Amino acid sequence: xxxxxxxxxxxxxxxxxxxxxxxxxxxxxxxxxxxxxxxxxxxxxxxxxxxxxxxxxxxxxxxxxxxxxxxxxxxxxxxxxxxxxxxxxxxxxxxxxxxxxxxxxxxxxxxxxxxxxxxxxxxxxxxxxxxxxxxxxxxxxxxxxxxxxxxxxxxxxxxxxxxxxxxxxxxxxxxxxxxxxxxxxxxxxxxxxxxxxxxxxxxxxxxxxxxxxxxxxxxxxxxxxxxxxxxxxxxxxxxxxxxxxxxxxxxxxxxxxxxxxxxxxxxxxxxxxxxxxxx
Amino acid sequence: xxxxxxxxxxxxxxxxxxxxxxxxxxxxxxxxxxxxxxxxxxxxxxxxxxxxxxxxxxxxxxxxxxxxxxxxxxxxxxxxxxxxxxxxxxxxxxxxxxxxxxxxxxxxxxxxxxxxxxxxxxxxxxxxxxxxxxxxxxxxxxxxxxxxxxxxxxxxxxxxxxxxxxxxxxxxxxxxxxxxxxxxxxxxxxxxxxxxxxxxxxxxxxxxxxxxxxxxxxxxxxxxxxxxxxxxxxxxxxxxxxxxxxxxxxxxxxxxxxxxxxxxxxxxxxxxxxxxxxx
Numbered sequence: 001x002x003x004x005x006x007x008x009x010x011x012x013x014x015x016x017x018x019x020x021x022x023x024x025x026x027x028x029x030x031x032x033x034x035x036x037x038x039x040x041x042x043x044x045x046x047x048x049x050x051x052x053x054x055x056x057x058x059x060x061x062x063x064x065x066x067x068x069x070x071x072x073x074x075x076x077x078x079x080x081x082x083x084x085x086x087x088x089x090x091x092x093x094x095x096x097x098x099x100x101x102x103x104x105x106x107x108x109x110x111x112x113x114x115x116x117x118x119x120x121x122x123x124x125x126x127x128x129x130x131x132x133x134x135x136x137x138x139x140x141x142x143x144x145x146x147x148x149x150x151x152x153x154x155x156x157x158x159x160x161x162x163x164x165x166x167x168x169x170x171x172x173x174x175x176x177x178x179x180x181x182x183x184x185x186x187x188x189x190x191x192x193x194x195x196x197x198x199x200x201x202x203x204x205x206x207x208x209x210x211x212x213x214x215x216x217x218x219x220x221x222x223x224x225x226x227x228x229x230x231x232x233x234x235x236x237x238x239x240x241x242x243x244x245x246x247x248x249x250x251x252x253x254x255x256x257x258x259x260x261x262x263x264x265x266x267x268x269x270x271x272x273x274x275x276x277x278x279x
Numbered sequence: 280x281x282x283x284x285x286x287x288x289x290x291x292x293x294x295x296x297x298x299x300x301x302x303x304x305x306x307x308x309x310x311x312x313x314x315x316x317x318x319x320x321x322x323x324x325x326x327x328x329x330x331x332x333x334x335x336x337x338x339x340x341x342x343x344x345x346x347x348x349x350x351x352x353x354x355x356x357x358x359x360x361x362x363x364x365x366x367x368x369x370x371x372x373x374x375x376x377x378x379x380x381x382x383x384x385x386x387x388x389x390x391x392x393x394x395x396x397x398x399x400x401x402x403x404x405x406x407x408x409x410x411x412x413x414x415x416x417x418x419x420x421x422x423x424x425x426x427x428x429x430x431x432x433x434x435x436x437x438x439x440x441x442x443x444x445x446x447x448x449x450x451x452x453x454x455x456x457x458x459x460x461x462x463x464x465x466x467x468x469x470x471x472x473x474x475x476x477x478x479x480x481x482x483x484x485x486x487x488x489x490x491x492x493x494x495x496x497x498x499x500x501x502x503x504x505x506x507x508x509x510x511x512x513x514x515x516x517x518x519x520x521x522x523x524x525x526x527x528x529x530x531x532x533x534x535x536x537x538x539x540x541x542x543x544x545x546x547x548x549x550x551x552x553x554x555x556x557x558x
Contacts, residue, residue, distance in 0.1 A: 055507070058337040111407050112387035118407070128390050128397070128405035205494030207503070208487055215484030222515075224486070225504045228334070236501075 001025055005036045005045035009133035011155030017080045017178040018049040031130065037066045040183060047075070048181050054082070055175040057109065059225055064239060067197065067269055073185035074195050074270030078178045084114055084168040087136055087161035088148040097145065098164055103127055105135035106150035114150055114168040136161055181270075191249045191271035193222070196240040196256075199229070199264040207238075210262050217255045219244050222274075243274060280304055284315045284324035288412035290434030296359045296457040297328040310409065316345045319462060326354070327460050333361070334454040336388065338504055343476065343518060346548055352464035353474055353549030357457045363393055363447040366415055366440035367427040376424065377443055382406055384414035385429035393429055393447040415440055460549075470528045470550035472501070475519040475535075478508070478543040486517075489541050496534045498523050501553075522553060 002025040006014040009029045018027055028045060030036050039045040050066075053059045067074070086104070091097045103125045104111075104118075111118075111126045118126055129135035135149035140159035148164065149155070156163050179195075200206040214221055223241035244252050249271050259266055281304040285293040288308045297306055307324060309315050318324040329345075332338045346353070365383070370376045382404045383390075383397075390397075390405045397405055408414035414428035419438035427443065428434070435442050458474075479485040493500055502520035523531050528550050538545055 056340060058340060058506075061335060061337060108387040108391035108405075108407070115409075126387075126407035128387070128407065204497065205491065207500055208490035208494040211487035211490055212484065215487040218483065221486055221505075223505050226500075226502050227337075 002046045005030055005039045005048040007033050007036050008131040009137060011136060011152055011158040012131050012133035013080055013082055014049055016154050017078050021049060021078055021180055033063055033066055037070045041070055049178050051176045052179045053177045055173060056171055072181045072183060074179045074272055075182045075186050076180035076272045077275050079175050079275055082174040082176055084110055084150050085153055085163045086148050086165040086168055087151055087156045088164050089143055089145055090162040091145055100145055101148045102146045104148045104150060105129045105138055107131045110150045113170060116170045117168045185270050190273050192243060192245045193274035194242045194271050195269035197267040197269055198238050201264050206262055213258055281325045284309055284318045284327040286312050286315050287410040288416060290415060290431055290437040291410050291412040292359055292361055293328055295433050296357050300328060300357055300459055312342055312345055316349045320349055328457050330455045331458045332456045334452055335450055347476055351460045351462060353458045353551055354461050354465050355459035355551045356554050358454050358554055361453040361455055363389055363429050364432055364442045365427050365444040365447055366430055366435045367443050368422055368424055369441040370424055379424055380427045381425045383427045383429055384408045384417055386410045389429050392449060395449045396447045464549050469552050471522060471524045472553035473521045473531060473550050474548035476546040476548060477517050480541060480543050485541050492537060
């Protein structure tokens with residue numbers, strides 16, 4: 001049985017994604033993303049599932065930074081729809097239950113993503129929890145009908161809570177892309193995607209040259225993002241995702257060898273099978 | 280006297296930035312970014328100052344979307360260091376004031392950026408406000424020494440609050456880049472930067488071709504970010520910033536004309552003078 005680490009608690013979106021990815025296993029909830037990377041690094045977990053970008057909030061820099069500092073590989077990706085529900089303890093009378101709620105707990109990002117709900121219910125106070133599942137757990141433990149949590153449908157099941165309202169999010173097109181990481185990458189599999197972290201040399205046109213190399217090799221750039229490096233003006237870290245459907249991983253690895261003349265630093269974050277969000 | 284719109288309230292980081300940019304004027308606080316764009320669009324405000332990216336959280340998609348839907352131009356940029364302070368009503372005894380606080384109000388992003396503070400002070404509840412300055416205003420109005428706000432030093436002055444603690448943020452390298460927008464762009468000025476929003480044609484190597492055009496024209500790409508378009512697989516919106524120190528705006532405009540053969544859509548968000556964060 002595999003051991004899979006994630007940040008949050010049972011019923012969190014990371015947990016839901018880990019469950020989709022692995023089906024079964026020992027799932028270990030940790031408080032911070034750093035703790036998650038540490039556990040895989042120490043060998044106490046085989047895998048970890050961490051969010052890497054969100055369709056509304058963009059790239060999650062913290063996890064890119066951790067991928068950069070730890071020696072790990074991305075071995076898979078998954079998109080999970082983030083659906084926020086209002087959860088409360090089961091009431092004898094469902095009618096009017098929402099009107100009795102004065103306090104709603106959740107993760108700061110979830111509270112921000114449900115700002116319309118709070119505007120429409122001005123008597124409700126939004127209180128920060130460490131994550132959505134922890135909020136559900138707290139509400140369940142308190143047993144007070146004046147408290148509610150914003151969390152997933154799955155969290156409702158885990159903590160014996162009732163769903164008072166679904167679709168609390170301001171924007172329903174809310175997806176998070178998660179990656180599965182491990183100490184060593186896979187090689188004998190059907191990879192069609194690759195993620196890179198790199199800094200370019202101070203040569204005019206270095207970025208254009210790099211992209212021309214990919215274009216000539218018939219490799220699709222599905223993500224590119226520059227991020228200024230702290231305290232190092234005019235230096236940028238690039239997040240690049242490549243898709244190479246119908247090509248062999250070995251050929252792409254060979255092509256990436258040619259990158260070394262153009263980059264200052266290059267870290268291949270892993271080869272893995274892409275998930276088509278639109279499929 | 281110019282009228283400048285911003286999102287938030289007196290003492291908010293948008294307000295602080297607007298004040299740095301304009302020195303004097305009529306500053307109008309609005310609840311949402313959309314309200315801010317509307318006011319400039321209607322002609323009731325001459326300018327607006329809005330955040331566009333943050334060094335820790337990345338690009339603020341909402342304002343890029345608004346720049347895309349409204350017919351406006353970026354006419355300037357400013358970096359503001361985001362420093363979070365703990366503000367409370369002036370106490371007779373400063374000693375032990377922190378121990379008496381049970382509730383801290385702020386914007387969800389600010390609460391998230393100060394997570395270490397809340398871990399170290401587990402008796403304090405983090406409560407969401409619409410923005411940092413509104414939190415300061417509420418704490419001031421309540422006059423209760425058990426309440427505090429996380430907001431700027433400037434907010435302390437505006438709302439007659441005392442700074443109990445500075446540097447609450449987990450990561451001190453917290454900068455937000457703001458842009459000044461207006462109905463029409465400037466032409467007769469010392470612009471050395473240009474922002475673009477574009478989608479590329481479905482041609483292999485279109486991205487490489489575009490960047491080669493910039494490289495050949497001796498134009499520096501200071502930001503590039505791809506963002507998947509909703510419901511349109513394999514189509515991406517690109518955020519691009521160009522720097523052209525020592526070149527004339529007209530020459531860059533001419534070069535951008537050549538982009539039309541490579542792009543599907545192109546919106547020039549404006550020509551403006553860059554601010555050097557590291558300068």
